[in-house]
Amino acid sequence: MEKIAFLGLGHMGAAMARRLLAAGFPLTVWNRTAEKAEPLVAEGATLAASPAEAVRDADVVITMLANPVALDAVAGAIAPELRRGTTWVEMSTVGPDVVKELAARLGQGVTFVDAPVAGSTDKAAAGQLGILAGGEVTGVGHVLVHLGTVTRTGPVGSGAALKLVVNTAVLGGVALVAESMALADKLGIEESVARAALASGPLGGAVGRAFAEDVHFATALAAKDVALATKVAELPVLDAVLDHFKRAAADPAVADADIAMAVEHIRRSA
Known part of the structure; x- marks a missing residue:
């Protein structure tokens, strides 16, 4: 199964990462406050010391961060580390302009999907989120299905919009x-x-x-x-x-x- 890196373990992110771990995906996690990762590590996830370390060997990278400032800081660290063939699924709520700028910063061969979610922590824990996906999601549909139902919205940026x-x-x-x-x-x-x-x-x-x-x-x-x-x-x-x-x-x-x-x-x- 693909190696997944999950960055951002707030109330929503932790519940979503746990769904992927339960589905059997090899999961590496990172969070600015490392203590929040401890329950997931106890369940089998690997804790990375930095965002860059988290994504180096990942096939799929998922970010679920609080705001555009937090996302920009993480993006600066991980963008140079993403190898050809990696898919980055950005699931934070940051607006379409931010995600379009992120997509433009990526190297050739990296697929970017903007896929913010509708639903709160109860839906995240149950795998019943509404996933609003802009961009090419075919390659990660089998991953996202463990989080909820995917609605394809159009090109990159349309999900965020x-x-x-x-x-x-x-x-x-x-x-x-x-x-x-x-x-x-x-x-x-x-x-x-x-x-x-x-x-x-x-x-x-x-x-x-x-x-x-x-x-x-x-x-x-x-x-x-x-x-x-x-x-x-x-x-x-x-x-x-x-x-x-x-x-x-x-x-x-x-x-x-x-x-x-x-x-x-x-x-x-x-």
Whole structure:
């Protein structure tokens, strides 16, 4: 089986890497905070001391990093090490411009796929992510199938572009639910009654995500994702959504917590 290097073991990355390890792929992992790799090493993964070391013998490289800055730092280290025949699958949420620039930096014979994911930690652990794949995915389809369902979106950059569309819809809906609940609070409507009424309407999916438990999508990362979208187009509603998430992320107790905590922050601040 192909040797896989997986770089970035946050809440999502660790769950995804574990799926590949369970499928039997030889797996080398790297994370800026090495301690986060320890559970995977205990399960059979090999820990690399650096991104460059992780990818040298890899057939497939997967990156799942927090933001464009983190990705740029890792890309600078691994791009010179990728050998002909390697496929780099970039699964972070960083926007289409970033992934197109990365693809342009690679040497001949290296295949680049941008494949950000829809779904949170529960879907990652279950192998049920929605994978939005731009570029030529044929050579890694048998790897990605262990992570979820692949939707081919077009050329490199199109997966990253569609991910912005999907995330802004989700996060916009969650922020609207938070404001609606704030209004219910002000009007003295019992929380369970307001939630049930909203859940039975068009915002039902957003209501479920706004109050989800045992999943993790960090509020600070939500603010980052909405900011990526508002840089592309004039989006007044999402500017307001961004302000909500930025204010919530400024609270240290909320920044790394799931966006359900941001909902509570928005309600308290209204």
